Amino acid sequence: MAGKILLVDDEEGIRSVLGISLSDMGYEVHTAENGETALRVFHDQRPQIVLADIKMPGMDGIDLLRKLKAENPDTEVILITGHGDMDLAIKSLKYEATDFITKPIEDRELESALEKARQRIKLRQQWRSYTENLEDMVRRKTDRINAAAEGDENTENGRFRRLFEELPGYVAVIGGDYRITEVNKALKCDFGIDDPGGIACYELFRGLDEPCDSCPVTRSFAEGGPCQEELKFTPDGGGRTCHMFAWTTPLQDETGEVSRVMIMMTDISPLLDLKDHLASLGLMVGSVSHGIKGLLTGLDGGVYMLNSGFSRDDPEEISEGLKTVKTMSDRIKNMVLDILYYAREMEMDKQPADIAAFVRETAKVVAARARESGVELIREVDKSLENSRITIDAEQLRVAIVNILENALDACAEDRGKASHCIDFRAFSENGGVCFDISDTGPGMDAETRENIFKLFYSSKRSRGTGIGLFITRKIVTQHNGTIEVESTPGRGTRFRIRIPYGQQGAV
Incomplete structure (x- = not known):
């Protein structure tokens, strides 16, 4: 038996079909x-895995996820989403959902998500077993540590003191008044203390005046057993945050009473970063697959029009088909470029570049499409920037600006309410740098x-967009130590403003 699973969906047919599949899986x-x-049902049965629809009347899947995680953080929750629910899927991962699967549900995708949940349960059990063994060892030796604060390293007490000091992660022994009595070397170094001196754990770790709301130390004193919790610390005094x-x-005294609690902590920030990256990668695959499917459908339509036009010798239909094929090809190309820029780690190769030439070459990339779309493209470089240079990675910054120009062309092409359209691309000097105004x-x-245009996978173009382009644009601008702002009013157009500092070499 694979264990208990709770299936939550407001559609009886889905519960019936999925229930059969899950039963067949054991x-x-x-x-x-x-x-x-x-x-x-969760309170009665305590299943380790919950499979729930993300959109339900009343309490939706996100609310259910949050309540389940608040009650038992170890519960593995897999959410079922539709193709239009990508924003909700991203939100679910922020609330520690194990995974999400999209409708219509395929057995392979379902099994993959369940396997991920089973592996997480297995790893947690292994970690718990390992930690409990370590606890038992430390419990037997803790009294000897306190009795041999300066013990000879060749004695048993001295050797254990050295083992305690060298343990990876942070280890501390805390009394009933929350005062720290023992810490290992890593905790001393990273928190900048030579001797805990009876400092309270909530003061040292959190900078608070009273015990934390969700404190595993308090629970261990109250329940007399081990507890675990994910916490956020600032070991360097308010800079980086460690998860x-x-x-x-x-730890019991000779009477059997709990007199102290030992806390062991390890930094899981790299694991969370990896989790976020893998989650984003999964979302990208789903989003891109859906987008490419739409583009290929459009490409098929253009090819059909070409074949039909040639067979009937209809120049107008041939021209329309060719235009459709070219449009779909361009969009596929742009999508592939976006994916490549997102997937690879972008290393800046900054070199002095002529500003006027950079603006001229960047405008050239979209000039032909602007002419075909009947959109006037105005390019202007302030006279103060003539013969001036700026330290940039010209190739990558051009990608960032072209993404904006392409979006502007798409917006103008779709706006049927105006007789003509114009895109104004200007560069001028401002506050020790160059402002690129589009x-x-x-x-x-x-x-x-x-509010959402710079978020990964957010797109207002539906099936024609991946939601990667402007995310990449902001990332490139940030890597140039620049800023990007957007102003827009419905019916009155949009303005993007990118500010890039001249760089260490300054304007030349």
Whole structure:
């Protein structure tokens, strides 16, 4: 038996079909038609895995996820989404969802998500077993540590003191008043203390005046058993934030009372970063696959029109088909370039570049398409920048600006409410750097779109966009120590403003 699983969906047909598949996989399946019922079943059955639809009446999948994680952080929750629910899918990962699968659900995709959940459960059990063994060893030796603060390293106490000092991660022994009595070398070094001197753990780790709300030390004192928690610390006094996995174990005195608690912590920030990257990669594959499918459908339509035009000797249909093929090919090319720029680690190769030439060559990339679309492209470089240079990675910064210009062309082409359209691409000096200003007369954006355009996989173009381009644009600008701003009003066009500092060599 693979264990218990709770299936939550408001559609009876889906519960029935998925329930059969899950039973065939060896699971003991429990079902619920909504979030409220799911919570009751969860309390009764305590399944390790929950499979829930993300959109349900009343309590949706996100709310259910948050409640389940608050009650038992170890619960593995897999959410079922539709193709239009990418924003919700990203949000679910922020709330520690194990994975998401899209409708219609394929057995291979379902099994992959369940395998991920099983592996997480297995790794957690192995880690717990390992930690409990370490706790047992430390519990037997802790009294000897305190009795041999300066013990000879050749004695048993001295050797154990050295072992305690060299343990990886952070280890501390805390009394009932939350005062620290023992710390290992890593904790001393990273938190900048020579001697804990009875400092409270919440003061040292969090800079607080009282115990933390979610404190595994408090729970170990109260429950008399080991506890675990994910915590955020600032070991360098407020700079970088470390995500720590903390495990506590109670230490008993000779009467059997819990007099101290040992806490062991390890930095899991790199694992969380990797998790976020892999989650983003999974989202990208789903988003891009859906986008390419739409583009290929459009390409097929253009090829069909070409074949039909040639067979009937219809120049107008041939011209329309050729235009469709060219448009779809350009979009596929741009999508592939976006994916390549996103997938690889972008290393800057900054060199002095002539500003006027950079603007001229960048405008050339979209000039032909602007002419075909009937959009006037105005290019202007302020006279103060003539013969001036700026230290940039010209290739990558050009990609960033072309992404904006291409979006401006798309917006103008779709705006049928105006007789003509114009894109104004200007460069001028401002506050110790160069400002690249791009404005269009397109339909503009509403507040929600303005707020989300730089988010990964957000696209207002539906199937014609991947939601990668402007994310990459902001990343490139940031790597140039620059800033990017957007102003837009529905019906009145959009303006992007990129500011890039001249660089260490300054303007030449």
